[in-house]
Amino acid sequence: MLKSLRKTAISYSVGLTALAVAMSGSGAALAGEFVAMLLPENVNPRWESQDARFFVEAMKEVAPDVEVEVFNANNDTATQQRQAEQALTRGAKVLVVVPIDGESSAIIADSAAEAGVPTIAYDRMIHSKNTSFWVQADLGAMGGSQAQHVVENTKKGDTLVLLKGSPTDPNAAVIHNGQLEILQPLFDSGERVLGYENWTQGWDPAIARRSMDQALTKLNNNVQGVVSSNDGNAGAAIASLAEQGMAGKVPVSGLDATVQALQLILLGEQTQTGWRPFKDMAGVTANVAARLVKGEGVDDLTAGTVKNGVEADVPFVPVGHYSAVGEEGVAYVIENDTSISKGDVCQGAAAETSFCKN
The missing domain is CATH 3.40.50.2300 (Response regulator)
Structure with a gap:
């Protein structure tokens, strides 16, 4: 696999480490720049208590002026796609996606690309030629x-x-x-x-x-x-x-x-x-997201590329375990x-x- 290396939205304000606001799903766009993080489900507590928490904290450190909005799709692919569309409509600058399904989530990355928005596949790969980055352990x-x-x-x-x-x-x-x-x-x-x-x-x-x-x-x-x-x-x-x-x-x-x-x-x-060091994964992701919001390159943060399910080369940073x-x-x-x-x-x-x- 390695090429060169072998129905509810919830909102977090940057800096908060707990749930901030339960959203209706149709609120107004955030005032400033924001990044959307799309979680797959809440069966596994790590997504909200670790991954989202650490990502919000890391974004506060590296990009304090960029807000983070976190959605949870509760294991429904259609819901996750709607949440992505909602985030893009509101003006999200980057999507950080933990896909429920690596194949059906391709529509998220493709829609984001059409809007000029990069998509970071977090933990799970998205099988799209428009996947911008992947963060994962071996x-x-x-x-x-x-x-x-x-x-x-x-x-x-x-x-x-x-x-x-x-x-x-x-x-x-x-x-x-x-x-x-x-x-x-x-x-x-x-x-x-x-x-x-x-x-x-x-x-x-x-x-x-x-x-x-x-x-x-x-x-x-x-x-x-x-x-x-x-x-x-x-x-x-x-x-x-x-x-x-x-x-x-x-x-x-x-x-x-x-x-x-x-x-x-x-x-x-x-x-x-x-x-897995979820804090490290979230930290890497935050650094990438902050660079992408600014339109900066991320090549120096990668350790090579992986080929995803559609044979696209995706920049990759491995995290230990x-x-x-x-x-x-x-x-x-x-x-x-x-x-x-x-x-x-x-x-x-x-x-x-x-x-x-x-």
Whole structure:
């Protein structure tokens, strides 16, 4: 994939770190220059509590005169397209888009280009020749880390379940392909057995829960590892395992390092989660957006290009990642993620763990 590197709108004022105003969706244009950030859904708390928050904060630092308006499409592609049109009509200078669907979101980038407005694909790629920039971690490597963790905590002949991401999210396939780089040779050789796999439409934990229930029924609980593509799926798998008295006995991977995932790791029920420096991602995006608002170039901020689904070369900045395992992993995330504190994690049952008592 790498070419040179291998139905509600919510508004934030720049500088605010919490929800500012609930908008009707038809308000007047903002008085000054503004950038629109389009989020895909609120099933995963990271979009509003981390990505949007950090982006707003970073924009305040690099472009204090530019306002930020944040929309959430609640997993509806038509809504996201309407929100983009609304932002363009109001005079947005840059669109920062986390697409629900990498293909259908092309209309957003194309409409923006017609209006002379650049589009930054944030986290997920937009498959349009008019995608101006892409900010992302190496999700293939993160998928590989998930799979490697489960492999290292299972043995020859063990049966694995794969709870994949949303089929409409281009990142889900990248994560899964990274998993398969580790797992497919083991499946082919019989070192591990693929017992069940399923996609999770919209990354909905309720769907992941049904998948895990079906897996346990089909396999008569003969499951020794769960390669879960994100923390929502992981939490759903753990709830299903708990009903069978299996929680904490089966390695379960994840992604996003949510507070719930860190708590489950301390409780010994989730065994791994991937963490990305969302603050760094948002900071890079803010720097790019600020340059684009001014009509300045961004070549010095990129590390090469990637080809998207329509073979367009998109300038790309990779962001690192960390595989969090055990108390050490939880401590690392808390230390490096300013949106999560030890107090946040040490709630409920997790408060009784040795990590939280020390």
